[in-house]
Amino acid sequence: MGNWEPTFDAAGGNSRATEILRESAKLFAANGYDGTSMQDIAAAVGIKKASIYHFFADKAEIHRTIVVLSLTRLTELVQDRQRGLERAADRVEAFARAHAQHIAESAPFYFTAALGYNEIIDPAAKAKVQRMRDGYEEALRGIIRDGIQAGEFRELDVKLAARAIISCLNWMARWWRPDGADSAEKIASDYVKLIIRGFLPDPIE
Amino acid sequence: MGNWEPTFDAAGGNSRATEILRESAKLFAANGYDGTSMQDIAAAVGIKKASIYHFFADKAEIHRTIVVLSLTRLTELVQDRQRGLERAADRVEAFARAHAQHIAESAPFYFTAALGYNEIIDPAAKAKVQRMRDGYEEALRGIIRDGIQAGEFRELDVKLAARAIISCLNWMARWWRPDGADSAEKIASDYVKLIIRGFLPDPIE
């Protein structure tokens, strides 16, 4: 269904654990953390719920693992895709398209990672996720800063600008569905072009 | 804590019902719908949980009521605040500021309304909320359309533009906290100005 699946193999290389993570991600996304029972997960995998505890200490650990893996994949993706491009506008667009690709490939998975990490109770894990998210945003800020330095963008509030774009992308994960008219990547690209260009008409010569 | 509270009185005029709604809103926002038990709500109000059922048929009705009241208040607020202004840019900004005011005044309350309405199972209520949200977005689209017609904005994708601004506002409800450096209204205003102006420098004369 998407190439985020293989990354799950990083979680120990165990195939059954991978299955549990994958099915859990779908269920968490569809029904929420509390709305998903261990019984639901077991049924989706095709085992009994007690068997899950052979691989994960508890339900929270499943969720935590999903969030970290998803954020790791997201960060890799956006970094890779913008690298090599010259113009800052193109780099921002590539960044956004990569984010959108991650949403499209792993809608349920992403959803949990980006929006549901509040469920993480463990303080250490929470801090780690926060750090990952900060690093992710900082990557976009760096691109925008480069654009200003190159004279391609005006002197603007970098933090605000990065936040505006990421807000559009994160919110998109809430409403976008694969069966819609436009692909996630197209919408992301349109957002970026609209925001970079602004609403104002060309000045009259 | 905010002037959304009086609107609760529309819910029958009963003071105890109002208390239940207010405390529930806070708890839903803090811990989620599933993460909030009838016991939690009762304790916050200072009654026993069985008493809640004298005012509301079930837990879902409490949530549904909160969502509808919040969206009603939000729609009134954004409509009122932009009326009378002339320039489309000012009207968009007033719209966004009003939305931000609603977030600031009733952060927990708003949160539930804007982001948690997925919890609504009842199809009729769900449709109603969807209609209210559509009406809300359409109000912003109307302002942008006016701006294009007046030549103040260029010919742009109105739906996308409205969605971009609302994405920023909705996402802000996720991360903004009253003790931060900037007020919600200031951030909303900055978002709008940034997006309307765009990232590009003035053309060299």
Add this chain to the structure above:
DNA sequence: GTCTATATGGTGATAGAC
């Protein structure tokens, strides 16, 4: 590694006294 069986506790909701 997977199972059956079960411990333990919290949940939404109801009955009925006052």
Add this chain to the structure above:
DNA sequence: GTCTATCACCATATAGAC
């Protein structure tokens, strides 16, 4: 309008056989 008492259910998690 608020209470006590309780029901029926489902949750997470564990024990221990195979």
